[in-house]
């Protein structure tokens with residue numbers, strides 16, 4: 001994105017590689033918007049939420065009292081980080097969808113305590129978030145080497161630091177944003193590239209009562225709502241569209257039969273939206289929705305099936321006492 005194009009960097013310990021706009025990258029807003037906005041029902045991939053403002057809004061979501069996912073995952077992580085580091089003995093941590101990397105510090109701290117902290121590879125679409133996180137991390141960990149790969153994790157990437165024993169991480173239940181088959185396909189990428197002694201730590205939001213889940217995506221302060229509408233601002237800025245964000249309602253509900261939250265923007269009235277760069281006009285009927293995100297919820301059994309289809313196997317499974325969230329440690333099969 002235009003506000004994230006500067007890849008200059010002044011700290012020798014930080015390497016930033018932006019692969020987003022290379023040929024063959026699946027990160028193609030124009031193509032995805034043309035496909036999604038002409039589909040019925042309309043939809044957009046969630047990766048386009050995360051411009052600089054979207055990443056900031058996501059950080060604010062994680063601090064909302066209704067959003068139990070972050071605090072619960074952090075609590076499990078604090079409890080089991082010593083066990084994981086002891087079991088895997090990684091000298092590099094590689095994280096998909098790393099964002100601000102704030103929870104990641106629990107793992108980095110533990111690796112440092114064990115005298116094993118060497119390198120951290122971040123893979124995220126948001127250059128703004130990755131850059132800010134990398135600068136803060138090298139200030140905290142003076143000998144840490146950081147490689148930021150700005151790329152779409154749907155495209156299998158070579159994993160950084162191949163000479164080291166690696167702990168891979170995919171936190172925040174971001175895996176739940178994929179459709180089931182896409183999640184399986186995603187996992188096969190790292191599974192193919194991991195060595196036998198590497199391990200993959202994945203956060204899973206668990207199936208639970210509807211009210212708790214729905215509240216997490218409908219916070220009283222309206223931050224998730226602002227995050228959802230930010231997608232329209234991205235389309236306006238990047239594709240010359242003229243969406244009026246206030247003409248859409250935020251809607252997030254739990255689809256129990258598919259075990260997933262669906263997040264939508266619902267047209268308050270009939271409207272025609274011009275998307276100049278696509279030379280296209282998109283019509284919305286009153287009440288018509290644009291689906292912006294899925295967030296699947298899991299059971300231990302569904303996680304085991306997912307990992308198996310991704311050529312991985314569960315080595316360790318930890319939840320909080322209320323079984324709201326789980327961390328699974330997986331190995332290659």
Ligand SMILES: C[S@@+](CC[C@H](N)C(=O)[O-])C[C@H]1O[C@@H](n2cnc3c(N)ncnc32)[C@H](O)[C@@H]1O
Pocket residue numbers: 046047050055058062070096097098099100101103123124125126129151152153154171172173174
């Ligand atoms: C739900 S947030 C989770 C952030 C952080 N890991 C956490 O647990 O709080 C998803 C993160 O993945 C990144 N992301 C989303 N889709 C992506 C994609 N297709 N490729 C790479 N990064 C992506 C976003 O920029 C964001 O930082």
